[in-house]
Amino acid sequence: MFSSSPPPSTPLTSGPQAQPIALGELDPAAQGSAAAPSLVTSLHPIHQVKATLQVCVGTATVTVGELMAAKEHQVLQLDRDIQHPVDLLLEGQVIARGQLVAVDGRFAVRLTELPAPLSLGAPAQP
Structure with a gap:
């Protein structure tokens, strides 16, 4: 599971540089419509609740012995x-x-897969 030399890696900076964006820019309803409110700028109280996201890059399974012997x-x-x-x-x-x-x-994350946007107060679609 452990190796003493690092594997070859692809630098994260190769290719185009990512540009940080506000989450409101991801709102499909706001795209192409100046009248549509952004998720981030909405005055609805639920939009002001902060949440901590975690980014999982992978997992590894090791024995306790391997972990204790790690250098x-x-x-x-x-x-x-x-x-x-x-x-x-x-x-x-x-x-x-x-x-x-x-x-x-x-480090940053370029979002590639998002669920369908949720709407407050709208009934759930079957």
């Missing part, structure tokens, strides 16, 4: 390929998927 600079190989999307989790549930990118020297 600094050893590499723990995860169960995902570099090109595989990462999961965005809210309260342990996958709510979206994306691609790891670099923005201003920091």
Whole structure:
């Protein structure tokens, strides 16, 4: 499970640089319509609730013995390929998927898979 030398990797900065966006820019209802309110700028109280998202890049299964024998600079190989999307989790549930990118020297996620937008007060569609 552990290896003493790092595997070849693809730099996160190769290719086009990602641009950070506000979540309101992802609202399909707001696209192409200046009158449609953005999710982020809406005055509805529920839109002001903050949530912490976690990004899961993969998992690894190791024995306690392997973990206790780990040395600094050893590499723990995860169960995902570099090109595989990462999961965005809210309260342990996958709510979206994306691609790891670099923005201003920091990790970021380019959203690639989003669920259908939810609407407050609208009845659920069968």
